[in-house]
Structure formats: C-alpha cells, structure tokens
Amino acid sequence: MSGSNKFSYEYWSKQSTDDIVKSLRPGSKEALRVKPDGRIFNGNTRIKVLEDRGFNINRLPREIIL
Numbered sequence: 001m002s003g004s005n006k007f008s009y010e011y012w013s014k015q016s017t018d019d020i021v022k023s024l025r026p027g028s029k030e031a032l033r034v035k036p037d038g039r040i041f042n043g044n045t046r047i048k049v050l051e052d053r054g055f056n057i058n059r060l061p062r063e064i065i066l
Helices: 003-013 017-023 044-052
Strands: 040-042
Touching: 003 044, 017 044, 040 044
Parallel strands: none
Antiparallel strands: none
C-alpha cells in the first residue's frame, strides 16, 4: 500500500467497526457502491479494514450503480 491509500487505511483502521459500517450504509454520502458484478466503486479501503478485522462484509447492504 502506498500514497493516499496508506493514509486512508491508517485513518479507517483507527475507527470503530460500528462507525465504519455506519459510513457504508446506503443513502450516506460515502455509501458502499458496487457494480452488479460486485466490483466496488466506493468503500474499498473501509471494506479492507473490515475484512482484516474478520467482519463478514458479504452481509453489508450496498448501493448498486449501473
């Protein structure tokens, strides 16, 4: 990891799991947005932090973008 991705990861890794999950909720400014095939367009770093914590990301609601 390098550049701004590293700083973003460091920031989100200091946040609580609950706060990260809330930030990804559909309708929020920075919601988890994915293509129908599952590619993530918004929320990649937060998803990585949750995965590293053992959180089941497959249960998170998402906004589908076409």
